Amino acid sequence: MDTSFSAEDIAFRDEVRAFFDEAYTDDLRDRMGDSKQYREAIVEWQKKLNAKGWVAPNWPVEFGGAGWTPTQNFIYESERSSRGIRDVVPFGLKMVAPVIYTFGNEEQKARFLPRILNSDDWWCQGYSEPGAGSDLAALKTKAELDGDHYVVNGAKIWTTYAQHADWIFCLVRTSSEGKKQHGISFLLIDMKSEGIKVNPIESIDNHHSLNEVEFNNVRVPVENLIGEQDKGWTYAKALLAHERTGIAGVADSKRALREVRRLAEAQVSGGKALIDDPLFQKRVSDIEIELMALEFTDLRVLASVAAGGAPGAESSLLKIKGTEIQQQVQELRMDVAAHYQGVLPTELDNNVIGHEFGSAARQSYMYGRAATVYGGSNEIQKNIIAKAVLGL
Amino acid sequence: MNFDFSEEQTMLRDSVARFVQDDYDFDKRRSIVASEAGMSREVWQTFAELGWLSVPFAEEHGGFGGGPVDLMVMMEEFGKGLIVEPYFATVVMFGGLLNAAGSESQKAQYIPGIIDGSRLGAFAYLERQSRYELADVLTTATAAGDGFVLNGEKVVVSNGVNADTLIVAARTSGEQCDRSGISLFIVDAAAPGVERVSYRLMDGQNVANITFNDVSVGADALLGELNGGFAVMDRVVQEGIVALCAEAVGLMGQLNSKTLEYTKTREQFGVVISSFQALQHRMVDTFMSYEQAKSMLYRAVCALENNDADLRRELHALKVMTHKCGKHIFEEAIQLHGGMGLTDELDIAHYAKRLMMINATFGDRDHHQTQFNALSYGSQASDSVASMSDAA
Numbered sequence: 001m002d003t004s005f006s007a008e009d010i011a012f013r014d015e016v017r018a019f020f021d022e023a024y025t026d027d028l029r030d031r032m033g034d035s036k037q038y039r040e041a042i043v044e045w046q047k048k049l050n051a052k053g054w055v056a057p058n059w060p061v062e063f064g065g066a067g068w069t070p071t072q073n074f075i076y077e078s079e080r081s082s083r084g085i086r087d088v089v090p091f092g093l094k095m096v097a098p099v100i101y102t103f104g105n106e107e108q109k110a111r112f113l114p115r116i117l118n119s120d121d122w123w124c125q126g127y128s129e130p131g132a133g134s135d136l137a138a139l140k141t142k143a144e145l146d147g148d149h150y151v152v153n154g155a156k157i158w159t160t161y162a163q164h165a166d167w168i169f170c171l172v173r174t175s176s177e178g179k180k181q182h183g184i185s186f187l188l189i190d191m192k193s194e195g196i197k198v199n200p201i202e203s204i205d206n207h208h209s210l211n212e213v214e215f216n217n218v219r220v221p222v223e224n225l226i227g228e229q230d231k232g233w234t235y236a237k238a239l240l241a242h243e244r245t246g247i248a249g250v251a252d253s254k255r256a257l258r259e260v261r262r263l264a265e266a267q268v269s270g271g272k273a274l275i276d277d278p279l280f281q282k283r284v285s286d287i288e289i290e291l292m293a294l295e296f297t298d299l300r301v302l303a304s305v306a307a308g309g310a311p312g313a314e315s316s317l318l319k320i321k322g323t324e325i326q327q328q329v330q331e332l333r334m335d336v337a338a339h340y341q342g343v344l345p346t347e348l349d350n351n352v353i354g355h356e357f358g359s360a361a362r363q364s365y366m367y368g369r370a371a372t373v374y375g376g377s378n379e380i381q382k383n384i385i386a387k388a389v390l391g392l
Numbered sequence: 393m394n395f396d397f398s399e400e401q402t403m404l405r406d407s408v409a410r411f412v413q414d415d416y417d418f419d420k421r422r423s424i425v426a427s428e429a430g431m432s433r434e435v436w437q438t439f440a441e442l443g444w445l446s447v448p449f450a451e452e453h454g455g456f457g458g459g460p461v462d463l464m465v466m467m468e469e470f471g472k473g474l475i476v477e478p479y480f481a482t483v484v485m486f487g488g489l490l491n492a493a494g495s496e497s498q499k500a501q502y503i504p505g506i507i508d509g510s511r512l513g514a515f516a517y518l519e520r521q522s523r524y525e526l527a528d529v530l531t532t533a534t535a536a537g538d539g540f541v542l543n544g545e546k547v548v549v550s551n552g553v554n555a556d557t558l559i560v561a562a563r564t565s566g567e568q569c570d571r572s573g574i575s576l577f578i579v580d581a582a583a584p585g586v587e588r589v590s591y592r593l594m595d596g597q598n599v600a601n602i603t604f605n606d607v608s609v610g611a612d613a614l615l616g617e618l619n620g621g622f623a624v625m626d627r628v629v630q631e632g633i634v635a636l637c638a639e640a641v642g643l644m645g646q647l648n649s650k651t652l653e654y655t656k657t658r659e660q661f662g663v664v665i666s667s668f669q670a671l672q673h674r675m676v677d678t679f680m681s682y683e684q685a686k687s688m689l690y691r692a693v694c695a696l697e698n699n700d701a702d703l704r705r706e707l708h709a710l711k712v713m714t715h716k717c718g719k720h721i722f723e724e725a726i727q728l729h730g731g732m733g734l735t736d737e738l739d740i741a742h743y744a745k746r747l748m749m750i751n752a753t754f755g756d757r758d759h760h761q762t763q764f765n766a767l768s769y770g771s772q773a774s775d776s777v778a779s780m781s782d783a784a
Binding site for chain 2: 133134138339340355362377
């Protein structure tokens with residue numbers, strides 16, 4: 001048991017720092033923070049990462065992964081989050097790519113993986129449906145074989161950034177025989193196909209990132225089917241475990257908590273700084289202590305994956321604890337904003353409003369409510385642990 | 393001992409409930425919030441015709457002569473209907489301050505206009521730095537000739553942009569956080585030197601930052617004693633806290649019943665989700681939270697009406713309980729609604745946002761718990777209900 005950094009690790013950390021110093025410019029930071037310029041800016045950033053070979057470090061090396069050790073992963077994530085650099089958009093790099101390189105054929109790998117690595121295509125995820133949320137296998141969007149095409153009809157919902165997407169990976173029903181988990185297929189669909197309509201959904205944070213995606217007789221070439229027809233559920237399950245590993249967001253929560261402390265130092269009212277309030281200190285330290293433990297839980301899972309294990313039910317634990325902590329930090333930031341915590345976006349300058357982060361705190365808190373719902377709700381994660389770990 | 397409402401109180405409650413039921417559905421509320429004023433003058437006139445605007449005022453001024461319980465039953469119903477019209481700002485706070493400290497001529501000048509619906513009011517007390525410390529006042533009023541000249545800025549003023557008349561807390565002597573030396577002034581919102589910029593809060597409120605640049609007022613603008621404004625504010629804030637917490641209890645009840653209803657209709661895994669014991673227990677917990685919040689409200693309203701010696705303690709406990717139960721209930725409501733709970737389209741999000749804004753008005757949970765502890769353990773006995781320090 002040894003968790004100290006080796007000389008190689010220190011050298012790696014210095015390399016990461018030097019790269020961020022040079023590549024992550026102030027201009028890029030500002031544009032990534034602006035929702036209107038976000039898409040263009042994050043793509044630009046991901047291309048820089050790709051040029052360095054770091055955009056998909058956890059992919060197998062043969063497809064473009066970096067072959068990092070868990071410690072290197074940890075170092076990279078810590079350095080990234082401590083500078084407030086947003087993580088890569090997960091849909092292509094972290095969600096569909098593992099399915100393609102694990103279950104796709106050679107042609108699919110050659111066709112899609114390089115474009116994902118270079119952020120040439122923006123992907124979105126077509127899983128949930130109005131009637132299929134936690135019970136994902138109840139999905140009804142239908143794909144019927146017609147010659148060398150599938151004809152897709154139905155609707156997907158809660159599709160993040162569908163408005164930006166070039167491609168959507170979908171679970172579709174190709175058979176209604178047997179158990180509902182059977183008869184589901186994994187299909188890659190070009191968003192420019194005729195018959196696709198994207199309807200925006202305004203979310204609780206008064207922003208638009210969620211959508212409903214309708215499919216009306218959308219023709220999809222059979223070569224876009226991953227693996228075998230009717231076996232998509234197996235692939236999706238493997239993917240969901242991948243989705244959940246990054247979801248703990250330990251490094252980002254650590255940074256967010258530091259930020260809350262910094263903000264609380266500047267809040268002085270009635271002659272006292274908020275940071276000196278014992279109740280506030282207790283709330284911060286409660287979260288900090290949970291995070292200290294979760295950081296090591298995360299490392300333990302990473303280490304076991306590096307040793308050849310697949311992320312399994314442990315990733316459910318990371319998801320539950322990680323999202324609970326994210327929400328607690330977001331709530332704390334709201335409370336620091338006090339009477340300014342409800343401010344909606346406005347044309348007025350922050351100087352006129354008289355507050356810097358009230359509206360941002362509100363937005364992240366409100367959107368943060370989604371974290372315990374998406375990626376398999378926390379209730380579903382508990383079912384997974386109960387079944388897979390406790391054998392209940 | 394009984395917990396029954398009088399015949400008049402029952403009639404008042406039913407009259408608001410009927411209005412909400414028949415004339416204020418969620419679509420109507422949405423269109424009112426989206427309007428430029430963020431409130432409906434037509435609805436306000438209906439409030440006047442139904443006599444609701446007269447409730448806390450004495451009969452000699454044309455009022456109903458009601459007390460805290462009358463306001464409580466109405467506010468609870470306003471909460472159920474998510475009413476955005478400025479009853480709280482105009483009647484409870486602006487009217488309450490006039491009631492508490494107005495001279496006969498001030499009452500005669502302003503109260504009839506409140507009652508007939510022609511005059512909207514606002515209480516301008518928050519400042520950029522003040523957080524929840526009522527006595528933290530930098531806005532100044534300097535004696536000049538027969539009257540005063542006001543300079544400074546008030547922020548996040550509820551109903552500030554629609555108000556015809558403002559009551560402004562300004563410093564006439566003493567240091568930034570001194571309780572003595574604060575005076576209240578009645579200021580025409582259209583007076584030269586008054587500038588307003590408006591923006592929105594997430595619960596739909598149209599609030600304003602109001603700057604006072606050499607605003608001259610006469611001697612008759614002084615409300616109550618010179619330098620004695622704090623005691624008046626403090627008392628009216630006590631009434632305000634009970635009214636707001638009554639609204640919160642109305643919101644909580646609606647969230648619980650809507651969530652219960654949803655779980656009885658939403659099917660996953662082939663059954664309604666209300667059949668899952670894990671969810672049943674959570675709804676039992678939110679039911680208990682609602683009952684506890686309601687009991688605390690009833691305790692506090694009795695203490696307020698009897699002006700109990702322990703009133704402050706009761707009110708701190710009420711604010712803590714309302715925050716805790718409100719948060720528990722809205723978080724569960726969103727979570728159990730899943731993706732639907734995260735949309736702006738469904739009313740659930742809006743009940744949650746209003747609860748959050750109530751929690752952030754006149755001090756949040758931590759603030760009141762600190763005050764409660766000070767009273768309980770005597771280390772730092774406080775004699776202000778919404779004051780963080782006991783600097784005097």
